[in-house]
Structures are given as C-alpha cells and as structure tokens.
Amino acid sequence: MHEKLTIDIETTGLSNQDEILQLSVLDTMTDEVLFNSFLKPSHIKAWDEATKTHHITPEMVVNAPTINQIRDAVQKLLDKASLIVGYNHLNFDNRFLTKAGFRLPERQYDVMLKYSEYIKEPNKYPEGFNKTPYKWFKLVDCATNLGYDWESRPHDSASDARATSWCYRKLAEIN
Known part of the structure; x- marks a missing residue:
C-alpha cells in the first residue's frame, strides 16, 4: 500500500474554467510512478499561454483519455493514501482536482508552504494573494536550493512530482 502520495498536475490555465492536461501520482517515499497521463480536456480547445510554460499542445492530448475515463483508477489510489504531498497544491492543484x-484525503502536506516556513523570508505583500507571513517560492527554486538535481525538465507533472517528493523527504531530514 502506498500511504504517502505526491500529486502534480498541469492545466490549460489558471482560472476556474480551465482543465487538467496532465496528472501524475507517485509514491512519495520511493518515487514509484503510480499514475501518469496526459488528459484530453472536455471543453477547452486551446491553451497558448499555458503551453509556453509546460509545452503541452492540443496535438499531444488529442488521443489521451478524459478525466472521466481515469477518475476511478486515480480515486482508488487516493482512497488508500494517509497523506497527500504536493507543491502549492492547497492553493492550486486541489481546486482542479475537486x-x-x-475526493482528497484530509491529511495534506504542502511543500511550498513548509519550504517558505523553513526559509522565513518575509512576505512583502501580505495583503495580496499570498496572505501568509513568508514569501512563496517556485518549485524549481525550492528543489535547486535544497540540492535537487533536475534529471528532466520542470513543468512536466511527473518530473515536478518527483522533485516535490524529494523536497518533502529533504525537509523531513532537516526538521
């Protein structure tokens, strides 16, 4: 049984109308890939701005399964998890997943928030989107600063999930 799961997604954009384009689920402690797939959106047909970040094009997902086709398989993994680990998932990924x-497990660990608490760099704009006392950092910055060696490119959900798992384990060692 995989008790701790790391989840990462790539999306068509940032708004509530956008959809998941790639979903990856890894065993947090071993980095075993339990699920990784591109997903064909149901409503969104183009996502030019998002493609600049993650490089996922409509052509890459045209024959991919839809979220409805993979939901049960992924939900079975989530139902067995005692902890979900992610990077900025409490503020971003969870919105798309729900x-x-x-249905997400109650226990969740957001590496971005824990890393921000570890670094303790004051948030210059506490009245803005980030209403926490500390500055938020991108995953690539967190991973690089903790000594992670990027084997593949950031903004692929499996690659990002692997980096997130590594950062989770590294922060556990430090604390």
Missing part, C-alpha cells in the same frame, strides 16, 4: 470530482 472540480474534476476527486
């Missing part, structure tokens, strides 16, 4: 019909 909209897509996934």
Whole structure:
C-alpha cells in the first residue's frame, strides 16, 4: 500500500474554467510512478499561454483519455493514501482536482508552504494573494536550493512530482 502520495498536475490555465492536461501520482517515499497521463480536456480547445510554460499542445492530448475515463483508477489510489504531498497544491492543484470530482484525503502536506516556513523570508505583500507571513517560492527554486538535481525538465507533472517528493523527504531530514 502506498500511504504517502505526491500529486502534480498541469492545466490549460489558471482560472476556474480551465482543465487538467496532465496528472501524475507517485509514491512519495520511493518515487514509484503510480499514475501518469496526459488528459484530453472536455471543453477547452486551446491553451497558448499555458503551453509556453509546460509545452503541452492540443496535438499531444488529442488521443489521451478524459478525466472521466481515469477518475476511478486515480480515486482508488487516493482512497488508500494517509497523506497527500504536493507543491502549492492547497492553493492550486486541489481546486482542479475537486472540480474534476476527486475526493482528497484530509491529511495534506504542502511543500511550498513548509519550504517558505523553513526559509522565513518575509512576505512583502501580505495583503495580496499570498496572505501568509513568508514569501512563496517556485518549485524549481525550492528543489535547486535544497540540492535537487533536475534529471528532466520542470513543468512536466511527473518530473515536478518527483522533485516535490524529494523536497518533502529533504525537509523531513532537516526538521
């Protein structure tokens, strides 16, 4: 049984109308890939701005399964998890996952928030989107600063999930 799961997604954009384009689920402690797939959006047909970041094009997902086709398999993994690990998932990924019909375990660990607490760099704009006392950092900055060696490119959900798992384990060692 995989008790701790790391989840990462790539999306068509940032708004509530956008959809998941790639979903990856890894065993947090071993980095075993339990699920990784591109997903064909149901409503969104183009996502030019998002493609600049993650390089996922409509052509890459045209024959991919839809979220409805993979939901049960992924939900079975989530139902067995005692902890979900992610990077900025409490503020971002969870919104898309719950909209897509996934039920998430109550126990969750957001590496971005824990890393921010570890670094303790004051948030210059506490009245803005980030209403926490500390500055938020991108995953690539967190991973690089903790000594992670990027084997593949950031903004692929499997690659990002692997980096997130590594950062989770590294922060556990430090604390």
